[in-house]
Amino acid sequence: xxxxxxxxxxxxxxxxxxxxxxxxxxxxxxxxxxxxxxxxxxxxxxxxxxxxxxxxxxxxxxxxxxxxxxxxxxxxxxxxxxxxxxxxxxxxxxxxxxxxx
Amino acid sequence: xxxxxxxxxxxxxxxxxxxxxxxxxxxxxxxxxxxxxxxxxxxxxxxxxxxxxxxxxxxxxxxxxxxxxxxxxxxxxxxxxxxxxxxxxxxxxxxxxxxxxxxxxxxxxxxxxxxxxxxxxxxxxxxxxxxxxxxxxxxxxxxxxxxxxxxxxxxxxx
Numbered sequence: 001x002x003x004x005x006x007x008x009x010x011x012x013x014x015x016x017x018x019x020x021x022x023x024x025x026x027x028x029x030x031x032x033x034x035x036x037x038x039x040x041x042x043x044x045x046x047x048x049x050x051x052x053x054x055x056x057x058x059x060x061x062x063x064x065x066x067x068x069x070x071x072x073x074x075x076x077x078x079x080x081x082x083x084x085x086x087x088x089x090x091x092x093x094x095x096x097x098x099x100x101x
Numbered sequence: 102x103x104x105x106x107x108x109x110x111x112x113x114x115x116x117x118x119x120x121x122x123x124x125x126x127x128x129x130x131x132x133x134x135x136x137x138x139x140x141x142x143x144x145x146x147x148x149x150x151x152x153x154x155x156x157x158x159x160x161x162x163x164x165x166x167x168x169x170x171x172x173x174x175x176x177x178x179x180x181x182x183x184x185x186x187x188x189x190x191x192x193x194x195x196x197x198x199x200x201x202x203x204x205x206x207x208x209x210x211x212x213x214x215x216x217x218x219x220x221x222x223x224x225x226x227x228x229x230x231x232x233x234x235x236x237x238x239x240x241x242x243x244x245x246x247x248x249x250x251x252x253x254x255x256x257x258x259x
Contacts, residue, residue: 003107007144009204010111014118016196021122024192029127029173033134036165037118040141043157051148057226061234063153064227068238071160072245078172079252085176 007048014041028081028091032074039070106147114140119193127173131166138162152223 018038025031043063050059085091088099114137121133138161145154227235 002104005204006104006107006111009201010114012200012204013115013197016200017119017122017193020192020196029169029176030122030130032169033130034122036134036161037122037137040114040118040137040161044141044144047145047148047150047153050150057223060150060153060223061227061231063150064156064223065234065238067153067157067160069241071165072241074165075168075249076245076252078168079249081172082175083252091176 004048004051007044007051011041011045011048014038014044026092026094028084028093031093032077032081035077036070036074039066039074042066042070107144110140110144110147113137114144131169131173134169135162135166138166150223 014037018034018041021034021037022031025034043066046059046063046066050056081091084096088096090096090099117133117137117140121130121137124130124133138158142154142158142162145151145157
C-alpha cells in the first residue's frame with residue numbers, strides 16, 4: 001500500500017509538472033518533451049492500479065495502448081513542428097501568433 | 102519489493118524529469134529525458150511488467166529520442182528558451198506540495214489488485230480479450246504514420 005502511494009504521488013507530480021511546463025514553455029520542442037513526461041505520468045498512474053498482490057493484466061494492457069497512442073501523437077507533433085519551422089522559421093509560440101496575424 | 106527502492110527510483114524519475122524541463126541545453130534535456138525513461142522502465146521491471154518495460158524502452162528511449170534529435174538537428178534550435186525561471190521553480194514547489202497532499206489522500210482509496218498471474222500472458226490476454234482495441238490501435242498507428250509522412254513530404258508550391 002505504501003509503494004502504491006509513492007507511485008501514485010510520483011505520477012501526479014509528473015503529470016502536473018508536465019502540464020505547467022506546457023503552459024510556460026516558449027519552444028514547441030520543449031512542449032513536446034513536456035508531453036512525453038505527461039505520458040510517463042499517465043502510464044505510471046495506470047500501472048499503479050495494478051501494483052499490489054500481483055499484476056493486473058487489464059491495467060498492463062491499458063499501459064501498452066497508452067504507450068502506442070502517446071508515440072503516435074508525438075510523431076505527428078514532431079512532423080508538425082518541422083512543418084511550422086519550414087513555414088515560419090521560428091518555434092516560439094508567441095512569435096508564431098504574431099506572424100500569423 | 103522494498104519501499105526504499107521504489108522511493109529511490111521515484112525520486113530519480115522526478116529529479117530527471119524536472120531537470121530535463123528546466124535545462125536550457127537541448128542535448129542535456131534529451132539525455133535527462135532518456136534517463137527518466139530508463140527509471141520508469143526499471144519501476145515497471147521490478148513490479149513484474151517486463152513486456153511493458155521493453156516496449157516502453159524501445160518506443161520512448163529509442164524511437165522518440167531519435168526523432169526528437171532529428172527534429173532538433175533539422176530546426177537547428179540549440180538553445181531552448183524556458184521563460185521565467187522563478188515562475189518555474191515556484192510552480193514546481195506548488196505542484197509537489199499539491200501532489201503529495203492529493204496523492205496520499207487518493208491513494209487510501211485505491212484497491213489492491215487481485216493478484217492474477219503475470220509473466221508472458223499479457224500478449225495472449227490482449228489477443229484473446231481485447232482484439233478490437235488492438236485493431237483500433239493499429240488504425241491509430243497507421244493514421245499517425247500517414248499523417249507524419251504527409252506533413253513531411255514537400256508540396257509542389259515549395
